[in-house]
Amino acid sequence: MGVDLGGTWVRVVLSDRRGRFVKRAKERIDTSNPEAISRQIEKVVLFLCHRLGIEVAVLGGVGIASAGPLIQERGVLINPTNMPFEQVSLTKPISEELKIPAYLINDCAGAALGEKTFGAAKGLDNYVYVTIGTGIGGGAIVNGTLLLGKDGNAHEIGHLTIDYSGRLTCGCGKKGHWEAYCSGKNIPNFVRMRFEELDKNVVEGSLLFEKTEGDMSKLTAACLFDAARNRDGLSLQLVEEIGVLNAIGFANVINLYDPSLITVGGSVTLKNKKAIFSPIRVHVKDYAVNRLPEIRVTPLGKDAGLCGAVAAVIKYLS
Numbered sequence: 001m002g003v004d005l006g007g008t009w010v011r012v013v014l015s016d017r018r019g020r021f022v023k024r025a026k027e028r029i030d031t032s033n034p035e036a037i038s039r040q041i042e043k044v045v046l047f048l049c050h051r052l053g054i055e056v057a058v059l060g061g062v063g064i065a066s067a068g069p070l071i072q073e074r075g076v077l078i079n080p081t082n083m084p085f086e087q088v089s090l091t092k093p094i095s096e097e098l099k100i101p102a103y104l105i106n107d108c109a110g111a112a113l114g115e116k117t118f119g120a121a122k123g124l125d126n127y128v129y130v131t132i133g134t135g136i137g138g139g140a141i142v143n144g145t146l147l148l149g150k151d152g153n154a155h156e157i158g159h160l161t162i163d164y165s166g167r168l169t170c171g172c173g174k175k176g177h178w179e180a181y182c183s184g185k186n187i188p189n190f191v192r193m194r195f196e197e198l199d200k201n202v203v204e205g206s207l208l209f210e211k212t213e214g215d216m217s218k219l220t221a222a223c224l225f226d227a228a229r230n231r232d233g234l235s236l237q238l239v240e241e242i243g244v245l246n247a248i249g250f251a252n253v254i255n256l257y258d259p260s261l262i263t264v265g266g267s268v269t270l271k272n273k274k275a276i277f278s279p280i281r282v283h284v285k286d287y288a289v290n291r292l293p294e295i296r297v298t299p300l301g302k303d304a305g306l307c308g309a310v311a312a313v314i315k316y317l318s
């Protein structure tokens with residue numbers, strides 16, 4: 001059973017060992033108290049088993065892919081960004097209640113493992129998964145080993161510093177991080193910052209400004225990419241600027257891990273493939289010192305996290 005614990009939804013899937021999904025369920029995540037989340041996962045797992053007429057005991061385990069920070073060995077989330085709790089214990093209550101093993105993995109490390117187990121990185125020893133969605137994250141396999149680190153957070157690439165002048169502050173509280181400029185949640189901050197720097201007439205004459213009706217709080221990443229698709233000059237320029245910053249981020253990843261393939265997922269990427277990939281392809285060579293890898297969209301699409309959760313169970317079973 002694979003569980004993708006997102007900011008809003010908990011998605012659960014029953015999969016076979018080859019990563020073929022048999023049955024899915026999705027619920028709005030219950031954050032009423034720190035124990036509610038593990039209870040909700042147990043409930044959905046039991047529901048899916050019941051629907052399929054199988055016993056929980058036949059499952060190999062429950063894999064949970066979640067955004068960090070987390071302590072993988074203890075199966076707990078620590079100060080999770082989307083929940084108002086210091087700690088959320090997951091694997092212990094779930095394995096005690098269901099009497100099968102439960103594993104926790106960072107969602108992006110999981111996605112890397114999922115890509116290696118079921119997707120485009122099969123057979124590759126050096127591979128990186130990058131997600132550009134609400135946030136920016138990654139997972140790296142180097143010399144065939146999934147990098148985890150002391151707590152399971154060895155790949156917080158969204159918090160690589162790409163702007164030493166630190167013009168924008170990241171959700172983590174630190175300045176100049178990649179995610180602060182280029183993630184779906186923070187692209188509006190980047191655009192607002194550039195609006196203040198750019199010529200007022202250019203800004204106010206743009207389709208992007210028109211779309212927000214001059215109310216900067218209405219600005220979203222989707223507004224920007226839509227306006228760029230409609231050939232709005234200012235929006236095209238800003239998408240290109242974000243693309244250069246993404247190219248710096250990707251070059252850092254290439255210089256760090258020396259992969260032969262990078263696959264890219266996340267909602268911002270999946271909805272705006274050309275706008276995201278074109279500037280990276282042009283500019284990454286300006287910053288990368290290592291031989292360039294193939295960079296392409298993940299074939300796992302929106303299911304990268306779920307595939308990772310399932311792959312985590314399979315990894316620990318073998």
Ligand SMILES: [Zn+2]
Binds near residue numbers: 179
């Ligand atoms: Zn950060």
